[in-house]
Amino acid sequence: MTEVQTPEFVPSYVCGEWWTPAEGARATDVLDASTDELVARVSSEGLDTGAVIEHARTAGRDGLGALTIHQRALKLKELAKFLGERKQELYDISARTGATKVDNFIDVDGGIGVLFTFSSKGRRELPNSNVIPDGPVEVLAKDGSFMGEHVYTRIPGVTVQINAFNFPVWGMLEKFAPAFIAGVPTIVKPATPTGYVAAEAVRLMLESGLLPEGSIQIISGSARDLLDHLDYRDMVAFTGSKSTADALRSHDNVVKGGVRFTAEADSLNSAILGPDATPDTPEFALFVRTVVQEIQAKAGQKCTAIRRAIVPAALVDDVVKAVGDRIADKIVVGDPREEGTTMGALASPEQLADVRSAVDRLVAGGGAIAVGSNERSDAPGSFMEPVVLKWDDNRAEVLHSTEAFGPVTSVLGYDSLAEAVELSALGDGSLVATICSYDMDAVNELALGIAGYHGRIHMLNRENGKSTTGHGSPLPHLVHGGPGRAGGGEELGGIRAVKHYMQRTALQGSPNLLTAVTGEWHLGADQNRVGCEKFDATPEGVDGAVHPFRKSLETLRIGDAFISDLRQATLQEITDFANTTGDIFYAHTDPVAAEANPFFPGIVAHGYLLVSWAAGLFVAPGRSAVYLNYGLENLRFLKPIGVDDSIRVELTAKRITPRESEDYGEVVWDALLINQDGDTIANYDVLTLAGKREEQALGG
Numbered sequence: 001m002t003e004v005q006t007p008e009f010v011p012s013y014v015c016g017e018w019w020t021p022a023e024g025a026r027a028t029d030v031l032d033a034s035t036d037e038l039v040a041r042v043s044s045e046g047l048d049t050g051a052v053i054e055h056a057r058t059a060g061r062d063g064l065g066a067l068t069i070h071q072r073a074l075k076l077k078e079l080a081k082f083l084g085e086r087k088q089e090l091y092d093i094s095a096r097t098g099a100t101k102v103d104n105f106i107d108v109d110g111g112i113g114v115l116f117t118f119s120s121k122g123r124r125e126l127p128n129s130n131v132i133p134d135g136p137v138e139v140l141a142k143d144g145s146f147m148g149e150h151v152y153t154r155i156p157g158v159t160v161q162i163n164a165f166n167f168p169v170w171g172m173l174e175k176f177a178p179a180f181i182a183g184v185p186t187i188v189k190p191a192t193p194t195g196y197v198a199a200e201a202v203r204l205m206l207e208s209g210l211l212p213e214g215s216i217q218i219i220s221g222s223a224r225d226l227l228d229h230l231d232y233r234d235m236v237a238f239t240g241s242k243s244t245a246d247a248l249r250s251h252d253n254v255v256k257g258g259v260r261f262t263a264e265a266d267s268l269n270s271a272i273l274g275p276d277a278t279p280d281t282p283e284f285a286l287f288v289r290t291v292v293q294e295i296q297a298k299a300g301q302k303c304t305a306i307r308r309a310i311v312p313a314a315l316v317d318d319v320v321k322a323v324g325d326r327i328a329d330k331i332v333v334g335d336p337r338e339e340g341t342t343m344g345a346l347a348s349p350e351q352l353a354d355v356r357s358a359v360d361r362l363v364a365g366g367g368a369i370a371v372g373s374n375e376r377s378d379a380p381g382s383f384m385e386p387v388v389l390k391w392d393d394n395r396a397e398v399l400h401s402t403e404a405f406g407p408v409t410s411v412l413g414y415d416s417l418a419e420a421v422e423l424s425a426l427g428d429g430s431l432v433a434t435i436c437s438y439d440m441d442a443v444n445e446l447a448l449g450i451a452g453y454h455g456r457i458h459m460l461n462r463e464n465g466k467s468t469t470g471h472g473s474p475l476p477h478l479v480h481g482g483p484g485r486a487g488g489g490e491e492l493g494g495i496r497a498v499k500h501y502m503q504r505t506a507l508q509g510s511p512n513l514l515t516a517v518t519g520e521w522h523l524g525a526d527q528n529r530v531g532c533e534k535f536d537a538t539p540e541g542v543d544g545a546v547h548p549f550r551k552s553l554e555t556l557r558i559g560d561a562f563i564s565d566l567r568q569a570t571l572q573e574i575t576d577f578a579n580t581t582g583d584i585f586y587a588h589t590d591p592v593a594a595e596a597n598p599f600f601p602g603i604v605a606h607g608y609l610l611v612s613w614a615a616g617l618f619v620a621p622g623r624s625a626v627y628l629n630y631g632l633e634n635l636r637f638l639k640p641i642g643v644d645d646s647i648r649v650e651l652t653a654k655r656i657t658p659r660e661s662e663d664y665g666e667v668v669w670d671a672l673l674i675n676q677d678g679d680t681i682a683n684y685d686v687l688t689l690a691g692k693r694e695e696q697a698l699g700g
Helices: 049-065 069-097 101-125 170-182 192-207 242-249 282-300 313-330 349-364 417-425 440-453 495-499 511-518 571-581 591-596 607-618
Strands: 012-014 017-019 028-031 038-042 132-139 147-154 159-162 186-189 216-218 235-239 260-264 269-273 306-312 367-371 387-391 408-414 430-436 454-460 479-481 490-492 502-509 528-531 560-563 626-637 646-658 664-675 680-691
Touching (some): 012 192, 049 216, 069 101, 069 170, 069 192, 101 170, 101 282, 101 495, 159 170, 170 186, 235 242, 242 260, 282 313, 282 408, 282 454, 306 313, 306 417, 313 387, 349 408, 417 440, 490 495, 502 511, 607 646, 607 664, 607 680, 646 680
Parallel strands (some): 159 235, 186 216, 269 306, 387 408, 528 560
Antiparallel strands (some): 012 017, 367 387, 479 490, 560 646, 646 664, 664 680
16 A cells, blocks of 8 residues: 655744644645645644744844845845746746746746835935935924934834735735835745745745845744734734734734734725727727736736726627637636646635635626636536626625625626716725726726725726736836725835835934934035135145045045035126027026016026036046936025126035945935025035045046
8 A cells, every 4th residue: 555645734934944833733734726636734833923023023123134225125136036046946836826827927926026126126216224214304493403304214023914825925025025125024924725835935035045034934824823922013914805804903912002004905896998998999909808817817816806897888798798708718727737728726625615605696696697607516626717797786785895706707887987986986995996998088087086996096098008017917116005995005116115114203403413313414414514725636635625526435424515616607608508508588688578577686597507507616627436417306496696696506415325236326415506695596416426435536
């Protein structure tokens, strides 16, 4: 007799090591979605959850805190490359969950893409420090000695992510990436049916050797006491059913203890076909393609799938037929490991039973199956063919309250745009809606009508039909979440996602105090001043003073400043600039018209002429470590300069951001243009790239 081996437990990675329960522990069996063969056993019996959280709060926070934002972001890029080289291993194991090649592209490649995106945005849009300024300074005293500013710093605890079964890789990485950049350690609690894929992804992440110890841990199995060990320092990011979200949200540590809780839950997403999109238009074909794509991808097991296709009443039958025809042409249900399969099984027998039960409720509530069947089968595997329902009553309660989380959608008609908005809103808050129309007025009315009920609106027509990333694809650049039934939470959204794991704090103090905390120079703070009479074309000038524009990042310091001499504006220079550039606005060319303008004393210098003069006043002679000027920000002209008035410039190193993987970095200079009376006439930021090493400032 052949001995049957019992599948191994899915391991947890906690407290710096892989852990599995003792033999005989109570466990949940996980089956291959296509064959019903036993794949793994899942249990966390005997796991010390409190110790897991303590390890994150100590080792995890220490390791992440030793790195800057840019250093963490660069690790994400290296991690993405490593996972990209090993993704076939994830593809192979994901096939057991019913995932096809396309599904793996969404989940595995999509997750890796999130790492790349946050790495890039973190290095391009955030400072190379651990403090993120938020918005402009608020001056709180007339003399500038007291001011306020908002900053973000990482929350003092950990983040626990509780994930759904449908995206074991993407669902984990889209939460992990922004938390990692913020400097907050992550504890992953994956859903049992596909948790073995998440565990394999974590194994690869750890194998890369890139992550500080404790920055990520994973608990395979139940973690019912997880929230018992959390407090106001911590955050829970949940994805799953509304009922589970409501149960977690009611936990005493959330209600009274201050645990931050965000949820992405059920969503009866809609797609609205505009009244102009008749069967002979590109928009009709795009709409049908989109609906079928959302049925097919992950076998409809997506929180963003289209559950309600809202179309002009006269086109219901046309849409149903077109959707049915495309399903027959494009969808082949089967084991994803078999050639030709385009839609795999549902993730588990329990998931299949839930979806079939939901379809039964929809039919009992007034829906009629127009495409497909809900008949049960005794064959192995959690397979289900696509189902499309029609409705006589487009306001049936069950239609707008029951989510069949599988390859199921409903087509319902509307008679006016206002009714289409009303029907979409009956979902009580959704993650995403598609509007498909070439009628711009209709799109405007629909989009503004439904925006308050949705986290994202995907607008589709012939202009972007080939370039769209699709209705059901959350992008790391844009927010993912929705109000009401959808959970009321928000994920992703570029740098917004990083700030979800940070605390915004208002700082008040003097310019020097704010500079000390933020690492950015503030107007009125101390300066290391060099005047034009104190330097020459050599690196070291009179009294050893060095023009700050000649310094590399090696020696440049926040507050290093250059103060220029005055330069007088002449009528001839203003006239020449007008004639050369073609900017002959009357304030620069017509003395009578200029004097009639209530803002000008007469002929005035062009604002851009002043900026050009300023550059001539502060740029150092000879070769320097500054490679280039790549822009200006926050430019404001506050007071005009007339003929015979003069300007000088104060240029101060405001922010220095070395690039981790390059031999240069960004320097932001605060530029003030001041007239002969000491009044500020313009202020702005000058953006430059400069070399890191002192030798880059020397030579010919």
